[in-house]
Amino acid sequence: MKIVYNISQQSPLWRRSTAMVNGKQSGDGQKKHDRVPELKPGYVLAVDFAEIDEFEERARRFRIGDEDPTEFQLFRLSRGTYGQRQENNQMMRIKLPFGGLTADQMDALAEVSEKYSGLHRGHITTRENFQFHFVNLDDSAEVMRVVGRAGLTTREACAHTVRNITGCPYAGIAPEEVFDTTPWLTAYARHMLRNPICQRLPRKFKTSFSNCPNDCAGSNFHDLGFIAKKQVDANGNEVIGFEMRVGGGTSTMPRKADTIWEFARCEDGEYIKVAEAVLRVFDREGDLPGLLRKNLNKARIKFLLQKIGADAFREKVVEELGKEWADEPLDMEKLTQLAPEVPSDPVPDDGLGKAPGYERWRWTNVTPQKQAGFFAVTVTIPIGNISTSQFRELARIMRKYSGGHARTNQNQNLILRWVREESLPMLHRELLAIGLGDAEAGLLADVVACPGADSCKLAITSSNQAGYSMREELIKFGYDDPEVNKVSVKISGCPNGCGQHHLAGIGLQGSSYKVGKLEVPCYDVFLGGVGYAGIEKFATRVTRVAAKKAHLAIDRILQVYQAERSSPAESFVEFVERVGPKHFEAPLEEFKWVGSLAEDPEMYMDWGHTDLFEVIRGEGECAAGEVPLVRTAAAPVELP
Template sequence: MTILDRPDTDRRDEHGIDVLPVEEWDAGQVADIEKFRDQLAGYLSGDVPEDVFRVFRLTNGIYGQRQGGTNQMVRVKVPYGSMTPEQLEMMAHIAERYSRGWGHITTRQNLQFHFVQLTDIPDVMELMASVGLTSREACGDTVRNIQGCHLAGACPQEVLDITQWAEAAYQHFVRNPLGQRLPRKFKINFSGCATDCGQAMFNDAGVIAVTRTLDDGTVERGFRVYVAGGLGATPHPALALEEFTPRDQLMPTIEAILRVFNEAGNRDNKLRARMKWLVDTLGFEEVQRRVFASRKFLVASSSWPGGIPDEVEQHGDDPAGSTTDGEITKIGQGIDTRPVSIGGLSPYVRWHHANVVRGAANGSVSAYAYAQLGDITADQFRALAAIQREFGAGVRLSNRQNVVFRDLTDEQLPTLYERLDAIDMAQPGAELVRDVVACPGADTCNLAVTQSRGLAKAIGDRLEEEGLAEVGGLRINISGCTNSCGQHHVADIGFFGAERRANGRSAPGYQMLLGGYVGDEQIHFGDKATRLPAKNAAEAAVRVIRRFAGEREAGETFRTWLDRVGGAKALGTDLKELDAFPEFEDNPDFYIDFGETGPYVAEIGESECAT
């Protein structure tokens, strides 16, 4: 008997979670679940071909793992990272019952659960639906999870609270016929100000709230829409579609971009099918012309999303605003939130300095719970839900793989720290170099060639040993291959995995990039510094960070410092001695990747769906 068949009281009793009655589930999601059961049965019986089921599975957010067989990754869509206590509790249950006891926050504010068995997927889909979550279109050639700044509505610098705009985009595009069989995936991001914490500058459609001054001197709030950004093996900066998009034109503009992509995108070669390649093929002016033409006549479409969305009309989008006399926390990449000197302060004060954001005129305070490597155990999920209820707080997942509590008061912070410390999530990690971001890597991904999570832990351990873990103002991101799921291109220090050949053997290696940056409506991709054996990459990171911490001037960003000392190539030359493999007999560890027990082998499976 499935959840759909059980009495409402039985469902509540089984998990102790306040789930939605079946009649309140999204009708589209109920249809998704029933269809998945039918298609799965057909696939297992041999009636549904492998290639057909694969496309269907991916569109429903179910991704095959490198382990093969019946092992699946379930990617849960979490629009703009917003979660409720019931959803956190259900994630705990799914992690414990169907996965390996923990879940993973992605750089796109999703949650992933690995090693879920294929035959259990419909049950997991029902559990998600019972708390208002779905995996629909979290993978595949679809409109992916709608991202938004995790501080939206609580940011001291925002122009507009983009929360309800992101919600409106999610509601409009999920299961929308326009987005079901696109040439390739399509990503949409929202940021409330030029700081761009939502990272709109490297997405297919990136939205940043801005203002313009009208002829009569009044200030109008609206948006600047960027198009054709992307990372991957060939990064491309997003381009401004127009100087200013009025609020009532935002949704038609996004749909027009999607329509142009759907009509003109490359369907013959997936490697050149993203929006960025369309600009390279047609030219930006032609893409721009087509988008404007599509938007002009979109009013005639049955799906016209014009005007102010209902979600915005109902809940508003006024900015949180900054105080004129209180403490305002600076945010964004490159901000030296606290130098390494905070290491001499008490644990609570260190956490408060690094993980608390304040400055909103409404008096709210936000605080980060640090999730190392983006991982959250079942017990931590439940504890986070309890904390959210206790403090009446909002919760958002961040694109740096942490959990943010919002709508707090100063009086609640000491108790919040105690609660987080009890579950090992109170390290001062937000915006400090300790907060290393990594993709899942060769642990589960078909495309990865290195254990990126293992390198992330090795770097973190070395930083702790050297007393450098709490240096502020720079970010480290790691990908297990060139595809940049770990967003290595836009980190101050980035690494991507690569197979190396040394002394006649294969060995795990990395390319080190320096100087990546996204913010202020700008984006810079990191420059290549040097190649490294995997086992020397942590030492290279430590050397760069030690030098930066010792040489930086007051308020100097990593990018500015890097330019001042000669750039990535100069630092790469200084690190060149680390690009050396010992003979296998002298140190076989260099030929074994992190977390592995046998010789390194670069195994690449069939690509299904990069993040």
């Protein structure tokens, strides 16, 4: 069936462009998938074992010097395998569209953690992936096979491709949702994976799907964000679709996305076609060749939107939709097919009652589903790190309580859905037994942090270690003020912002300063970000504090807020907005300064480290490409 694009109901500008849509253009972008691996029932993405064999062979050739290192690096990244700060060690990223995973997949991740990851743990990322660090390149193909047999792939988890697709973890169960976006997200993910049109984009491309205007998946800071909407058509029928936003991002240029399409229908795949047109325009750099590809640090689609504006970009998308490729029908039934989530059988009551802390955990970590009698439970995963035995136990718990399914979220936690109300006390006790029964999900102490200097080449500070320490300190502070507890703390080890500190109430960005020849690990403090709910404003930088005083700085910020807010109901973000972030500069002044090495040795060591701190930054592989990076690696510091 030919798709008729929903242009007439867009802005007047789009109506003017209709002629271009109808006038066919050809010769451009006629490429199709050449080899589509079979999609096994129940899997979200197709796994291609021949592709893994190819990876193994090329890795072997690279080892003996038979591969061009730059070409191999790009190929390796497109298969989800990153270099680390430590030579010969890889970070492997496993793609999880909508963060969804099964108990069998959890068992496969346990095997990876046990046999192949030097840290014997996995890490949930802020984009709902799983990552494993310290994997030997020679083992990478085997890791791909282990997860592949369980239906997971690392393909296009990195490099200049369509990265993992994040979604609201409550899709299908949220009382307020417009509709369940899971099958539509899945169709988009399947359509883009291995698609020749997006194998070497100017830069990576991150997509999110939200189920309602609350926009929990964060379309405003994604390259492409979908927000579920309903409309009534001319015949009075309800039609489901998406508002589409393009060009958001954080990092060194936080930018709010622009709405480029008010409503793209789901059922006939219009939203996928519009997205494909967006990608084709991006790939052509908006017909300004070299605009993006000349500097990979300024190559995200947001820079194109910034340059030409949303209206001109939209016109190009409309023009693109007039080409022949756009008329090819999509098999939406096949693309949206998914195994249903079915609750576990009821578990007989063990008669042990509620464990200590149950009521608080139930209050902060459990939310009712729209399906009566069922609940979604957030398993608080400190800093998103899961050990081998926890993987295995979680797989067992998922089978017992949540129908063998779970979803990761952007706060680096795990959501168990379809839990029966009567099972909640037993589930809590089982989670406590494996060290994952903490309350406070999504609240002050539930700190988010990127991997940082313990593995990442670009890091300045050990944000992962700082994350654990901040978490401990915030728990010790023991705030029981509900508005204070709603403040989010997110930490990134450098300005790239993988820990999403731009979106936090209190964000910490790794930095340093010099005292003589010595270097002090520091954090730039950002205040007033509003998380995922329809961001209007990113957090603003206030000042720089010593890393080892960051917890004291957070405490001071919260004290200022408590003492000066206009009423107990004024939220932290509203307060920062009212008084302005600079209001905090003076109260934080004392946390900037440190004594000499003899007086204050702790200040010269990063969190979790006992050696003197030094800034060592290498070339970032996340921005690897055909032209050299413009980013400058800081020179190694000479210590006395």
